[in-house]
Amino acid sequence: MKPVMRSALAIAAVLAAVSGDAVAQDGQSFDRIERGRTLAVLGDCGACHTAPGGKPFAGGLALETPFGKIVAPNITPDRQTGIGNFTNAEFLSALREGRSRGGKLLYPAMPYPAYTKMSDDDVLAIRAYLATLTPVSNAVVSNQLPFPFNIRMAMLGWNWLNFTPGRYQPNSQKSAEWNRGAYIVQGPAHCGTCHTPKTVLGGDKAETPLAGGMLQGWYAPNITNDSRTGIGTWSKDEVVQYLKTGTNSWTLASGPMADAISHSTSQMVDADIAAIATYLKDSGLGGATAAAVAIAASDNAMRAGAAIFKDSCAACHKDSGLGEAHLFPRLAGSALVQADDPTTLARVVLHGTRAVATSAMPTAPAMPAFDWRLSDAQIAAVLTFVRNSWGNAAAPVAAGAVTKQRQSLAAAP
Amino acid sequence: MANIVVRSLSRRSFLASTAALIVAGSTPGFARTIVGRMPWEPGSATPPVQVRPGPWMFFTADEAALVEAAVDRLIPPDDRGPGGKDAGCAVYIDRQLAGPYGGAAGLYMRPPFMPGAATQGYQLPGSPAARYRAGLLALADHVRTAFAGKTFRELAPADQDKVLGGLETGAIVLKDVNGAEFFALLLQNTQEGFFADPVYGGNRDMAGWKLVGFPGSRYDYRDWVDQHDKAYPLPPVSIMGRSDWTVRE
Numbered sequence: 001m002k003p004v005m006r007s008a009l010a011i012a013a014v015l016a017a018v019s020g021d022a023v024a025q026d027g028q029s030f031d032r033i034e035r036g037r038t039l040a041v042l043g044d045c046g047a048c049h050t051a052p053g054g055k056p057f058a059g060g061l062a063l064e065t066p067f068g069k070i071v072a073p074n075i076t077p078d079r080q081t082g083i084g085n086f087t088n089a090e091f092l093s094a095l096r097e098g099r100s101r102g103g104k105l106l107y108p109a110m111p112y113p114a115y116t117k118m119s120d121d122d123v124l125a126i127r128a129y130l131a132t133l134t135p136v137s138n139a140v141v142s143n144q145l146p147f148p149f150n151i152r153m154a155m156l157g158w159n160w161l162n163f164t165p166g167r168y169q170p171n172s173q174k175s176a177e178w179n180r181g182a183y184i185v186q187g188p189a190h191c192g193t194c195h196t197p198k199t200v201l202g203g204d205k206a207e208t209p210l211a212g213g214m215l216q217g218w219y220a221p222n223i224t225n226d227s228r229t230g231i232g233t234w235s236k237d238e239v240v241q242y243l244k245t246g247t248n249s250w251t252l253a254s255g256p257m258a259d260a261i262s263h264s265t266s267q268m269v270d271a272d273i274a275a276i277a278t279y280l281k282d283s284g285l286g287g288a289t290a291a292a293v294a295i296a297a298s299d300n301a302m303r304a305g306a307a308i309f310k311d312s313c314a315a316c317h318k319d320s321g322l323g324e325a326h327l328f329p330r331l332a333g334s335a336l337v338q339a340d341d342p343t344t345l346a347r348v349v350l351h352g353t354r355a356v357a358t359s360a361m362p363t364a365p366a367m368p369a370f371d372w373r374l375s376d377a378q379i380a381a382v383l384t385f386v387r388n389s390w391g392n393a394a395a396p397v398a399a400g401a402v403t404k405q406r407q408s409l410a411a412a413p
Numbered sequence: 414m415a416n417i418v419v420r421s422l423s424r425r426s427f428l429a430s431t432a433a434l435i436v437a438g439s440t441p442g443f444a445r446t447i448v449g450r451m452p453w454e455p456g457s458a459t460p461p462v463q464v465r466p467g468p469w470m471f472f473t474a475d476e477a478a479l480v481e482a483a484v485d486r487l488i489p490p491d492d493r494g495p496g497g498k499d500a501g502c503a504v505y506i507d508r509q510l511a512g513p514y515g516g517a518a519g520l521y522m523r524p525p526f527m528p529g530a531a532t533q534g535y536q537l538p539g540s541p542a543a544r545y546r547a548g549l550l551a552l553a554d555h556v557r558t559a560f561a562g563k564t565f566r567e568l569a570p571a572d573q574d575k576v577l578g579g580l581e582t583g584a585i586v587l588k589d590v591n592g593a594e595f596f597a598l599l600l601q602n603t604q605e606g607f608f609a610d611p612v613y614g615g616n617r618d619m620a621g622w623k624l625v626g627f628p629g630s631r632y633d634y635r636d637w638v639d640q641h642d643k644a645y646p647l648p649p650v651s652i653m654g655r656s657d658w659t660v661r662e
Contacts, residue, residue, distance in 0.1 A: 300660055300661045300662070301660050303657070303661075304657065304658055304659060304660040304661070307655070307657035307658050308654070308658050310647070311631065311650045311654065311655070311658070312654075314633070315631075315632055315633030316633075319636075350456070351455040351456040352455060352456065352458075353455065354453045354455075364451075364453075366453050368458060369455070369456045369458045370458075371456060371458075372458050372460035373458075373460065373652070373653065373654070374654075374658075377660045378654075378658055378659075378660065380660075381658075381660045409456065
């Protein structure tokens with residue numbers, strides 16, 4: 001045994017001497033690789049860098065951005081088509097500054113504006129983990145944007161306007177758990193990439209982080225602690241339950257969040273999920289938005305909506321709007337139902353949706369499509385009704401908004 | 414001797430079944446294995462197509478006039494609601510005959526055709542559409558001959574009843590068509606039109622359902638399961654809704 005160990009140490013020493021890179025040597029330890037894997041889960045790297053049905057991390061998923069199509073590259077250690085030839089410095093720069101090998105500028109579909117918060121050690125732990133993957137030869141043409149967005153140099157200007165590089169700065173007033181949560185949310189988990197409203201240029205609106213954004217025809221809800229439009233009504237345990245299992249007594253995750261939960265949050269270690277919940281419940285973001293005034297039940301849209309709800313919705317969501325925990329989302333008191341942006345609501349009524357299945361909650365109940373049964377005006381009426389019943393209050397939904405959603409779903413389901 | 418025969422038979426059948434197994438085993442399977450979760454696609458409803466008012470799709474104008482007059486005698490209008498004609502039974506039958514039902518798309522329609530027991534279902538060679546075409550022609554001919562050139566629609570209600578009654582009992586014999594069988598088909602389709610969901614063209618304004626107190630396409634009655642001796646309060650609802658769903662301006 002001993003001679004073997006000694007020779008292994010000797011080889012390691014030689015390797016270290018050759019590369020002259022202490023971190024690379026460290027990269028061979030199991031603990032470090034496992035930490036890198038955990039961080040890759042937190043960052044959900046596989047979500048974008050794996051094509052549907054493709055080899056993990058070999059790239060190829062097309063991201064539909066408001067500006068055009070960007071395809072996530074191959075990040076396996078393949079030397080020709082992957083990142084096998086990257087130095088650690090190049091890897092750090094790509095993740096945190098959006099500058100790839102040779103100074104090539106990345107598009108912020110790669111969430112470097114969030115990853116910039118990450119420490120050297122964490123980024124290189126991810127590198128150490130990725131280096132253990134089987135190299136896959138898969139050449140990906142990343143930039144499939146139309147002119148003028150295909151000019152990478154344009155990102156110089158974008159970065160100047162929208163990108164603030166810099167590591168996470170701990171808040172000494174808060175607990176270690178809170179700081180861990182803030183680091184995960186702002187850094188590796190890049191929650192704001194979807195949940196923070198965007199400027200016309202696609203940059204984060206710095207003044208309203210996590211207050212809800214639009215992506216791929218879904219509304220990513222407000223996840224500040226706002227008691228009416230955010231997650232203020234959820235307890236910390238309910239936040240944990242949602243991230244871990246995909247459902248809590250309020251709702252079930254579907255749409256893009258279903259992917260985030262199945263690939264990322266449900267796979268996180270419990271301490272990290274708890275840290276995220278601690279931070280989100282105490283992020284200091286979002287106050288108490290003044291309640292809107294509910295529309296009177298005598299309103300024409302409300303009356304039609306009530307009839308439609310009774311006949312088409314109440315069997316699952318109940319006359320009380322309380323639904324059934326873990327099966328049918330609760331509508332009464334739901335922040336998403338009362339959100340300013342009804343995109344997700346119109347979408348799930350038109351096309352239906354399916355909840356995420358996790359090992360803890362494998363049922364994955366589905367909502368059926370109603371696009372064949374209800375006209376745009378009827379969908380607008382029933383949404384107006386659920387947004388203004390049982391104590392809910394929100395702006396009415398216009399039939400035109402449903403028409404637009406129906407058309408965009410027909411164009412790209 | 415008997416033993417030998419049995420042995421050789423079983424040996425042969427053993428070989429045959431082995432061969433069959435080999436064939437079955439090497440044939441690619443068409444079954445799909447579903448692991449983990451049931452498949453689901455967004456927007457994957459396969460709804461019925463709403464019947465729209467408009468010109469006849471199967472009947473000629475003469476045929477339609479006969480059918481409308483006949484369904485209105487099978488279900489006559491009264492003070493409790495519309496009859497077969499106003500409820501849209503003829504429209505329902507027309508659209509059905511123009512579709513897969515009329516063409517017997519769901520039935521095995523190869524010979525031999527033999528009279529079967531009632532429990533054996535449809536045993537006739539003609540599709541429903543062909544039977545209507547022949548039956549209505551024969552019936553129109555019979556009425557023209559028996560009532561001095563008049564059409565069925567022009568007859569007094571009492572005479573119309575007599576003709577329909579004669580068909581039902583077999584007292585009236587049509588040329589090349591079994592009148593009793595044709596009457597049974599017409600009666601069955603009229604009842605379907607009166608009670609089927611309005612999406613199929615009949616049961617206008619859910620008149621049939623209102624008459625018998627059927628609540629329509631509702632699917633959750635848990636709140637009423639233990640409320641005995643109380644009238645169910647909700648109005649009927651069609652697959653495509655009810656008038657209260659319309660947003661009034």
